[in-house]
Amino acid sequence: MKSSVFFTTLIVVTCGALLRAQTPAASPPLGRAADNKIFAQALVNELMAKNPDLLVVGFHAIAPGATEQKMIASNLDRIGKDDDEDDKAVVTEGKTICCPNAKEPNKFEVQVPMKDAAGRIIGAYGFVFQYRAGADEVELHRKAVVLRDGLAKRIPNLAALFAPASL
Amino acid sequence: MKHLAHFALFFVLVAAALSAQTPAAKPAKNWTPPPYKMQVQTLSEQIMAAHPELISVTFHGVPPGLKDVYTMFGGSYPDRIGNPDDDDDIMITKSGITIIDPRWHRPKDPIKKFVMMVPLRDAAGENCGLLVLAYHHEPNDGKTEMDFYTSSYAIRDALEPKIPNYAALYEPAK
Numbered sequence: 381m382k383s384s385v386f387f388t389t390l391i392v393v394t395c396g397a398l399l400r401a402q403t404p405a406a407s408p409p410l411g412r413a414a415d416n417k418i419f420a421q422a423l424v425n426e427l428m429a430k431n432p433d434l435l436v437v438g439f440h441a442i443a444p445g446a447t448e449q450k451m452i453a454s455n456l457d458r459i460g461k462d463d464d465e466d467d468k469a470v471v472t473e474g475k476t477i478c479c480p481n482a483k484e485p486n487k488f489e490v491q492v493p494m495k496d497a498a499g500r501i502i503g504a505y506g507f508v509f510q511y512r513a514g515a516d517e518v519e520l521h522r523k524a525v526v527l528r529d530g531l532a533k534r535i536p537n538l539a540a541l542f543a544p545a546s547l
Numbered sequence: 548m549k550h551l552a553h554f555a556l557f558f559v560l561v562a563a564a565l566s567a568q569t570p571a572a573k574p575a576k577n578w579t580p581p582p583y584k585m586q587v588q589t590l591s592e593q594i595m596a597a598h599p600e601l602i603s604v605t606f607h608g609v610p611p612g613l614k615d616v617y618t619m620f621g622g623s624y625p626d627r628i629g630n631p632d633d634d635d636d637i638m639i640t641k642s643g644i645t646i647i648d649p650r651w652h653r654p655k656d657p658i659k660k661f662v663m664m665v666p667l668r669d670a671a672g673e674n675c676g677l678l679v680l681a682y683h684h685e686p687n688d689g690k691t692e693m694d695f696y697t698s699s700y701a702i703r704d705a706l707e708p709k710i711p712n713y714a715a716l717y718e719p720a721k
Contacts, residue, residue, distance in 0.1 A: 474651030
């Protein structure tokens with residue numbers, strides 16, 4: 381009995397160690413929007429309150445001192461999520477991407493370069509609008525550009541997005 | 548030792564001269580068009596004739612009967628027909644997204660341009676490939692990306708009734 385318990389324990393401990401060794405390092409948990417007390421998040425909250433046709437807003441940028449581009453503010457609890465290649469292309473190449481959602485046809489995303497007050501590209505916005513099939517995609521792009529240009533006037537530079545803010 | 552140095556110098560100079568003469572490698576084709584002029588070329592010519600603001604138009608997709616062969620199958624650069632598509636071209640054909648490319652920081656572009664990459668649609672309004680429109684664009688010409696977006700959708704939408712189905716683009720020109 382005693383040796384049976386010993387071997388069972390040994391097997392469990394060994395398997396646990398092997399599993400840990402094979403499992404890639406877990407990513408840190410994503411941050412909650414409510415805990416993200418920076419100016420960028422305050423802008424997101426304001427956008428969501430004033431634009432009922434917006435379903436999701438994401439701000440993407442490389443934080444001062446960081447090397448990787450991430451989600452820095454959003455109405456979703458995904459703060460700190462690593463950016464995809466398309467998010468990065470918006471920043472590095474100045475591209476705009478207008479994207480119907482194949483899985484959720486009521487959504488249409490417009491990714492546009494984020495600009496500061498001087499017109500410099502400092503990140504990317506992802507605006508997900510309510511959409512119905514056949515609706516005017518050009519109009520959704522126009523809305524995204526209007527939102528982007530309105531925000532730019534309030535962003536003197538990249539660092540300002542990370543200034544402390546009360547939400 | 549001196550002879551060896553001269554020989555090495557000669558070798559370097561010859562290698563440099565040869566590399567300067569070698570043209571840049573062309574991308575391998577992944578498709579060969581049929582020997583006749585296809586309907587897509589007629590549409591391409593019509594677009595270019597009607598829109599002097601364009602530098603080029605190209606059509607991309609998977610030729611009928613093939614699988615996962617994403618290629619440029621028509622357009623105003625006939626020599627590029629059969630060139631494999633880039634990842635973003637394929638993404639548009641697969642998912643129907645639109646990419647607005649201001650060609651930011653592209654010093655190698657021989658002409659300043661603004662590129663619209665929009666889903667190609669048939670007469671039923673279904674996405675069936677990719678249409679790439681390159682516009683003349685100088686930094687201070689007053690045109691906004693909204694202008695290019697609107698123009699490209701107008702050109703794309705005007706094409707729709709001329710494309711009864713995707714395969715018709717590959718048929719002999721009428």
